[in-house]
Amino acid sequence: xxxxxxxxxxxxxxxxxxxxxxxxxxxxxxxxxxxxxxxxxxxxxxxxxxxxxxxxxxxxxxxxxxxxxxxxxxxxxxxxxxxxxxxxxxxxxxxxxxxxxxxxxxxxxxxxxxxxxxxxxxxxxxxxxxxxxxxxxxxxxxxxxxxxxxxxxxxxxxxxxxxxxxxxxxxxxxxxxxxxxxxxxxxxxxxxxxxxxxxxxxxxxxxxxxxxxxxxxxxxxxxxxxxxxxxxxxxxxxxxxxxxxxxxxxxxxxxxxxxxxxxxxxxxxxxxxxxxxxxxxxxxxxxxxxxxxxxxxxxxxxxxxxxxxxxxxxxxxxxxxxxxxxxxxxxxxxxxxxxxxxxxxxxxxxxxxxxx
Amino acid sequence: xxxxxxxxxxxxxxxxxxxxxxxxxxxxxxxxxxxxxxxxxxxxxxxxxxxxxxxxxxxxxxxxxxxxxxxxxxxxxxxxxxxxxxxxxxxxxxxxxxxxxxxxxxxxxxxxxxxxxxxxxxxxxxxxxxxxxxxxxxxxxxxxxxxxxxxxxxxxxxxxxxxxxxxxxxxxxxxxxxxxxxxxxxxxxxxxxxxxxxxxxxxxxxxxxxxxxxxxxxxxxxxxxxxxxxxxxxxxxxxxxxxxxxxxxxxxxxxxxxxxxxxxxxxxxxxxxxxxxxxxxxxxxxxxxxxxxxxxxxxxxxxxxxxxxxxxxxxxxxxxxxx
Numbered sequence: 001x002x003x004x005x006x007x008x009x010x011x012x013x014x015x016x017x018x019x020x021x022x023x024x025x026x027x028x029x030x031x032x033x034x035x036x037x038x039x040x041x042x043x044x045x046x047x048x049x050x051x052x053x054x055x056x057x058x059x060x061x062x063x064x065x066x067x068x069x070x071x072x073x074x075x076x077x078x079x080x081x082x083x084x085x086x087x088x089x090x091x092x093x094x095x096x097x098x099x100x101x102x103x104x105x106x107x108x109x110x111x112x113x114x115x116x117x118x119x120x121x122x123x124x125x126x127x128x129x130x131x132x133x134x135x136x137x138x139x140x141x142x143x144x145x146x147x148x149x150x151x152x153x154x155x156x157x158x159x160x161x162x163x164x165x166x167x168x169x170x171x172x173x174x175x176x177x178x179x180x181x182x183x184x185x186x187x188x189x190x191x192x193x194x195x196x197x198x199x200x201x202x203x204x205x206x207x208x209x210x211x212x213x214x215x216x217x218x219x220x221x222x223x224x225x226x227x228x229x230x231x232x233x234x235x236x237x238x239x240x241x242x243x244x245x246x247x248x249x250x251x252x253x254x255x256x257x258x259x260x261x262x263x264x265x266x267x268x269x270x271x272x273x274x275x276x277x278x279x280x281x282x283x284x285x286x287x288x289x290x291x292x293x294x295x296x297x298x299x300x301x302x303x304x305x306x307x308x309x310x311x312x313x314x315x316x317x318x319x320x321x322x323x324x325x326x327x328x329x330x331x332x333x334x335x336x337x338x339x340x341x342x343x344x345x346x347x348x349x350x351x352x353x354x355x356x
Numbered sequence: 357x358x359x360x361x362x363x364x365x366x367x368x369x370x371x372x373x374x375x376x377x378x379x380x381x382x383x384x385x386x387x388x389x390x391x392x393x394x395x396x397x398x399x400x401x402x403x404x405x406x407x408x409x410x411x412x413x414x415x416x417x418x419x420x421x422x423x424x425x426x427x428x429x430x431x432x433x434x435x436x437x438x439x440x441x442x443x444x445x446x447x448x449x450x451x452x453x454x455x456x457x458x459x460x461x462x463x464x465x466x467x468x469x470x471x472x473x474x475x476x477x478x479x480x481x482x483x484x485x486x487x488x489x490x491x492x493x494x495x496x497x498x499x500x501x502x503x504x505x506x507x508x509x510x511x512x513x514x515x516x517x518x519x520x521x522x523x524x525x526x527x528x529x530x531x532x533x534x535x536x537x538x539x540x541x542x543x544x545x546x547x548x549x550x551x552x553x554x555x556x557x558x559x560x561x562x563x564x565x566x567x568x569x570x571x572x573x574x575x576x577x578x579x580x581x582x583x584x585x586x587x588x589x590x591x592x593x594x595x596x597x598x599x600x601x602x603x604x605x606x607x608x609x610x611x612x613x614x615x616x617x618x619x620x621x622x623x624x625x626x627x628x629x630x631x632x633x634x635x636x637x638x639x640x641x642x643x644x645x646x647x648x649x650x651x652x653x654x655x656x657x658x659x660x661x662x663x664x665x666x667x668x669x670x671x672x673x674x675x676x677x678x679x
Binding site: 069070071072073075076090093094095096099165170171172173195196197198199201202203204205206207208209210211212216219220223224227 | 404405406407409410411412413414425491495496499522523524525603604606607608609610611612615620622629630631632633634635636637639640
């Protein structure tokens with residue numbers, strides 16, 4: 001019997017088909033499975049994709065459907081009650097929370113963003129760039145790679161005398177949100193002129209390009225020598241495959257750091273204690289000598305008052321699973337995310353307890 | 357009297373389509389009304405599109421709540437839409453007229469159905485496939501060869517000159533992709549019409565000693581002119597409204613007018629899709645309402661262009677018949 005049990009368990013864990021079969025059996029015998037629908041952030045989508053088979057295997061009474069649309073859609077559809085879980089790279093704004101006091105922003109994991117460039121002959125070298133320099137590039141004030149401001153940061157690097165092609169997202173995007181927050185926090189001129197948001201009224205830069213989605217950013221940067229782009233770290237494999245360089249960015253302490261597990265962790269832990277109870281906080285430009293400046297919480301946008309207790313319970317079950325088992329490195333590191341610090345997990349858990 | 361129930365039901369059914377169209381326009385107009393009053397006429401003449409600070413507290417402007425700094429202008433997208441469709445038609449018309457004449461005149465009757473089926477198949481390829489082809493094949497070609505080549509050969513024409521012929525993402529690439537998508541529409545409608553031209557016309561022209569070229573250009577094409585224009589109008593409708601393929605290859609211009617045919621552009625339809633996600637985060641809803649207003653503008657443009665084409669075609673025909 002023990003052998004059979006073990007066999008059955010391991011097959012279950014490995015195979016989504018078996019899990020579905022069991023879900024069907026238990027649904028037939030006991031009650032119908034509760035269905036949860038998730039939509040939103042394309043950056044979070046790969047993580048949900050990894051989570052779903054294992055979560056449903058462990059919780060056969062709950063069916064979880066995930067789709068990738070965009071952070072804005074995730075927020076809007078969650079508020080309208082069309083989906084139970086909205087995924088977003090950005091937290092809810094003050095105005096939205098005032099209008100919808102039941103809406104919660106619950107962090108699930110930590111993501112980061114890299115600034116990448118396509119510079120022929122610079123393979124393997126990391127350029128140093130700062131917020132003000134990136135602002136100038138995206139505002140069209142710095143147009144050449146060998147601009148004195150870039151040279152001053154990168155002594156000894158042979159920078160080409162070529163026009164810079166800044167690439168930005170055309171679709172509404174959490175990546176634009178955190179990138180513009182970095183420029184906003186580090187550059188007063190950007191703050192007054194453009195601010196931050198999931199979409200920016202990009203200044204007219206001759207030769208500048210718009211690309212659709214993170215995959216579009218990678219291919220636009222790869223296809224255009226002398227381009228620069230900002231891309232979510234969950235696309236690191238594609239970035240490396242395309243041969244793009246990754247910039248070391250100037251952080252709040254004035255040091256240039258690359259997006260690595262250590263630097264993202266340093267930034268995350270420096271903010272763990274200052275995260276407020278409702279967990280809506282910008283993680284950009286965190287203090288600390290090793291802190292990487294562009295990181296963010298990946299949020300689940302949830303309505304605290306659900307139409308029925310069964311749905312509320314199912315949402316709680318899933319979110320709790322995502323924060324415990326689902327935060328294991330074996331899941332999050334596959335998409336180059338980082339687990340939440342323990343203090344933040346506790347905050348998220350007390351928010352989850354509000355769902356009913 | 358006996359026909360009455362039949363007539364009534366047919367009348368009802370035939371009214372359904374215009375009614376649906378009217379309902380869509382009415383809905384759009386009602387939904388966009390606050391945006392129309394906020395944006396004013398400057399909407400179509402301003403270059404800058406700015407959703408404002410969606411994370412700031414909404415401010416009251418002229419009695420409407422909007423995010424601070426919000427300002428909506430769509431001239432860039434109107435220009436992008438008209439230019440890309442216009443150039444696409446310029447490329448597609450000679451291609452499709454040539455293809456239709458070839459299929460009607462120079463292909464054995466046995467092979468014709470197969471070839472014409474192939475042309476029709478191009479029309480049903482999903483637009484996202486065209487977009488992917490554009491990214492994978494056309495854009496590298498455009499950036500590496502076609503753009504610099506055109507600039508070198510035709511640089512004396514202002515719009516073709518460009519010190520920098522860009523990245524391959526842009527107006528000309530968009531137009532070529534659009535042209536490929538609409539060529540089969542024009543070609544198949546024209547082919548059907550050419551096949552309907554009475555044999556006698558053709559044969560008597562030959563009997564009078566006309567060359568093959570003269571037969572086609574003088575005896576056949578004049579008879580199908582109306583169909584050709586009808587096909588172009590259909591194709592124009594498709595080109596003006598095409599979304600996905602354009603989004604993938606246009607370079608997504610915002611706040612900047614195209615400088616030459618290599619410049620990035622945005623069309624109205626592709627811009628709506630790309631902005632909807634962010635617009636939905638606007639707590640005042642003004643951004644979505646402004647997108648609805650753009651949709652209204654696209655509808656008016658499509659209507660105006662089609663009406664213009666119809667007028668032009670009847671004018672051309674009348675002018676001909678007076679001779």
